[in-house]
Amino acid sequence: MHTTTSDPTAIPGTPTPPTPASATSKRPSIWTNLGFQIVVAMVLGAATGFLVPEVAVPLKVLGDIFLRLIKTAVAPLVFLCVVVGVTSAGDFKRVGRVGLIAMLYFEVVSTIALAVGLVAGNLLGVGKGMADATRAGLAQGKAPSGAAAPHSTLDFILNVFPDNFIGAFAKGELLQVLVIALIFGAALLHLSPEKRQPIESGLNRISDAFFEFIHLIMLTAPIGTFGAVAFAVGSSGANVLLSLIYLIMSFYAVVIVFIVVVLGAISTAFKINLFQFLNFIREEIYIVLGTASSESVLPRLLEKLPTYGCSRQSVGLVLPTGYAFNLDGTSIYMSMGVIFLANAYHVPLDLGQQLGILAIMLLTSKGAATVSGGSFVVFAATVAATGVLPLEGLPILFGVYRFMSIAIATTNVIGNSVATVVTAKLAGEFDAGMAQDAMARLRADRAAAA
Template sequence: MSTTVTTPAGLHPPPSSAARPRPSIWKNLGFQIIVAMVLGAAVGFLFPSFAAQLKILGDIFLRLIKTAVAPLVFLCVVVGVTSAGDFKRVGKVGLIAMLYFEIVSTLALAAGLLAGNLLGVGQGMAETTKATLAHGKAPTGAGAPHSTLDFILNVFPDNFIGAFARGELLQVLVIALIFGAALLHLPPEKRQPIERGLNTISDAFFEFIHLIMWCAPLGTFGAVAFAVGSSGTSVLLSLIYLVLSFYAVVIAFIVVVLGAISALFKINLFRFLAFIKEEIFIVLGTASSESVLPRLLEKLPTYGCSRQSVGLVLPTGYAFNLDGTSIYMSMGVIFLANAYHVPLDLGQQLGILAVMLLTSKGAATVSGGSFVVFAATVAATGVLPLEGLPILFGVYRFMSIAIATTNVIGNSVATVVTAKLAGEFDPRMAEEAMARLRAERAVSP
C-alpha cells in the first residue's frame, strides 16, 4: 500500500516554521473575532436601539457564506464518491457514520432530558411566563409539525437546481450521491476530465470562501450587537437560569461524552479543539454552524481524514448529527413542562425522546433552524403548551451560540472517528498538523 500523502484540493503544503515570518496577533482571525464579539456586546448594551439595526451586518455575512455551502457540499461529496473508486467503500463510510450519528444523538437527547429534570429548569417561573405571554406571539412555524412521512419525502428533490436554490442540504446530498454513482459508471477516459474539472471548481469555491472570511469579524460584530441590543436585560434576567444551565450541560456533554468517545479512539479532544479553534470562534460569533462548513471541509483533510470521508461524513452530520440541537430540544421540553406545570412521567418523556430522534434530523431542512423544529416537536407532542414558545424565543439567540458550537464540535469529532473506523485516517498527517499548530504558537507574540 502506498504511503504517499496527497494534499487536499485548495490547500498547499505550509512552509516550514523556520521560513514562516513572525505573524502579527492583529492579523489572526480568531483574535479579530474575539475583539468583534466584545465590541458588539458593548455596543448592544450601551446603544440598544442602534445595535438592533446592525443585524444587517451579520445577515450579509451569513448570506455570502450560504451562497457557497450547497455547491461545496455537492462538489465534496461527488469528489469523495469518485475518489473512493467504488460504491462499496462509500457505503462502508456511510453506514459507520449513520450508526455513530444515531448513538450520539440519542445520548445528547437523553443528557438534555436528565439535566432538565435534575436542574429543574422552568420551575417557579409561572409569573414570568404569564407576563411575557401577555405581550408575545408565537413565532412563525409553531404549530406546523412536519410528520415523518413529510420529512422522508423532503429528502428527495423534485428539481436539480431548486435543491441548491433553497439550500436543502439533504436534497443536495442525494443529488451528489446519485451524480457520483453515475460518474463511477462512466468509462475512465470519460470520467477523468470531469473529475479534474470538479476539483478545479472546488479549488475556486474554497478561494471564494477565503475572500468572504475577511468579512467574518464585521459580521460577528453586527450579529452580537443585535443579539444583545434587541433582547434586553429583562429577558436575560428572567431566563438566566435556563441559559446558564444549558451552557453548563453542553460543556459537560463536550467534555464528558465527546471526551470519552475521543479517548476511546485515541484522539486528544483538547488538542483537536485547538486545531479547529478559529472555526469555533467564528461559530461563537455568528451562532451559525453553516458559517464554518466550507472551512472544515478544507481543514479536516489536513488532520489526516481522507477527502472522501470528510466530503461524505461532515455534510451528512450537519443534517443527522446535531448534538447541540438535541440537547436544546430536550431541555426545552422539560422547561415548558415545569413552567406550565404539565406532569410528564418517564414513559411520556421516553415517547417524546423518540419523536425528537426524528424531528431533530429536520433542523437542517426546515427554514428557521433549531427553534422552528423545536416548535414543531412541541406541537407534535400534543401535551405541551404552544404558548410557552415566545418565552424560549426571547433567549434563543443566546442559546443558539452554544447549539451551533456543539453541533460543529460534535460533527468534527464524528468525522475523525468515522474516518478511523473506516480505515480512512492517516495518523502521520494528524501529527504533522499538530506540529504545525505548536510551531505557530511558539512564534506568536
C-alpha cells in the same frame, strides 16, 4: 443542500463564508443586528412589565401574532428540510461503509445528547421559576393552546400516519408531515439521477423562497419578544427573568459537560486527545463563538480536517452530512426546552411521555439544518408535534435564543469535527502520522508567531 445556520440573524439560504479578523470592521451597524434588537426588546419589555404592568399584560397579543406567523412556515419548512436532507445523503449502497458508519454514529450520539438534555432539564428543574406567571394565565381561563386531550398509545401511533397529503399540512400535523417527507425523500432516491435532478433542484429553489419567507417573519421577532416579555414580567414580576437566566446558565453548564464527558469519552475510546484536537480547530471555534453560526466554518473544516489525517473522501461525506444529521447542541437545546415548557406550564410528563418526545426529536432535530434560527424554529415544530406542550412560552424562549445559539453552534461544530475523525478511524480512512505532523506544524507556527 444548505448547511446549518444557527444564527437567527443570518440571511436564510445564503452560504456564510469564514469571517476573517480583517473583515470585522466591515460588519453592519449594531443597530441593524437582529440579535441586538431582540436584547433591546427584552429590556424594554421587562421595564414595561415592571413599571406599568396594567399596560404590559395586554401586550401579550404581540407575542401571539409572532407565534402565529412562525407556525405558518413550520410544516413546509420541515418537509423541505427533511426531503432535501434525505436526498443529499445519496444512495447509501453506493456511499458504502463510510456513510453507514457515519449514520450509525450520528443516531447514537444524537440520542445521547437528547437524553443528556432531558435528564439535565429534570434534575435542574428549568422553567419552574415561571410557575406564577403561567398559573396566573391559567387562572384567567387561558389554557395552553398546544395542550390536547391525552391519546392512547394506539391512537398516537395511528395518528402518526397521514390519510391525506395536503391535510397533514393544513392541520399542522407535524409528525404526519415528517412521515410524508421521509417517504417522499426515499421515493426520490429510487428515481434515476436524470429524473431526480430537476425535482431536487426545484425543491432547493422552493426552499430558498421559504427561507426568505421565514427571514421576513424573523424581522418581527423584536416586537413579539417585547410583547411576550412585557406580559410575562407584568403578570409575575422578576420570576420570569430569573428563570430565563437560570435556563441560560444551566444550558451552558450542560453543553460543557457534554463536550468534556461524552465527547471526551468517545475521543478517549478512539485514542483521540480531545483537548489537543480542540486546540487544532481553535480558530474555527473562535469564529463560531463570534458569529453564532456553525456554517461560517464549514469551508475551513473541509480544508483543515484532511490535514489532520482524515481522508478527503471521508471528510467530504461525513462533515456536510453531519451538519444535517448530527446536531448535538441543537439536540440538547430542544430537550431542555421541552422540560422548560413542561415545568413552566404545569404539564406533567411521565417517563413514557418523555421517551416518546425524545423519539419525536430524533426526527425533528434533523430538520434544524437549513432553517433560519434553525434550532428554535425546529424546536417550535417539535412542541407543536407533541400535542401536549404549550406554545405560549415560545416567544419568551426566542428572546434568549441568541445567547443560547452561541453554545448550540459551538457544540454542533465540535461534535461534527469529532464525528468526522471517529468515522474516518472506524472506516480505515485515517492516517495517524499525518495527525502528528499537523499538530507539530501547528505548535511550531504558533511558537513562531509568539
